[in-house]
Amino acid sequence: MPLDPSFIGRSYPPTPAYEVGREKIREFAEAVRDANPAYADREAAKALGHPDVIAPPTFPFVITYRAAAQVVQDPELGLDFTRVVHGDQRFVYTRPVRAGDRLSVTCVIDSIKSLAGNDILSVRGEVAEESGEHVVTAYMTLVARAAEGE
């Protein structure tokens, strides 16, 4: 069953705030073997003009992917997650994520397409600080491969 295109434009409630910890940023930077001092050394980050250590450019996915579970696991949408692959990913930053941020994500379904039996789902995650300040928008495309025999 192809996904229902009437879900295009559907917006999900903002997630509870995710508090970005300095040690979580360090752990993530170590996992990607990235020794840039802006991720681990507050003084180095300040010298670059940031108020605290910042997170690597792909770190927001940790938060937006978790938020996208609302969409991916929405029983009304009915996406078969066992057949899903990550098609593409894009971030548009107002500023880097930084330690101390309390971030909430609002997920919106931007598009649903069906191509050769595959469902292509584009979900946008608007990431904002508790103050309301926009931080980054994450655009994710998931491809659910056609079930065999369909």
Add this chain to the structure above:
Amino acid sequence: MGASINYDEVEVGTELPAQSFPVTRATLVQYAGASGDFNPIHWNEAFAKAVGLPDVIAHGMFTMAEAVRVVTDWVVDPGAVVEYGVRFTKPVVVANDEAGAVIEVTGKVAAKLDDRRIRVDLVATSAGQKVLGMSRAVVQLA
């Protein structure tokens, strides 16, 4: 922001220093823990093969994180990256040995934009296969 590269000193075609990023099974386990993505295709060989993959594959987001380092190491301030996107075209297959796999990344300035910004196009390959497509970063220069 503290971008160390001056817009006026960069031309279309300027190459950024290329880099190679090794990745082993241990790297993937560590990334799974740090990112919260515990999909078994990234650590369980039997599971990966059962779903039709040649072997365990790296997280696409791990590859995306490595590729942008060609930009962030060059510009020094990672906060200078104002936009970054990729398409996941082929998986990075990671063998169960100490060598694992290597992700090779090159980048060059593809366009000079308004407001002292540039677009960098990245090419990421592993075992001779292009693993990212449309891999582009928009960078704010000084």
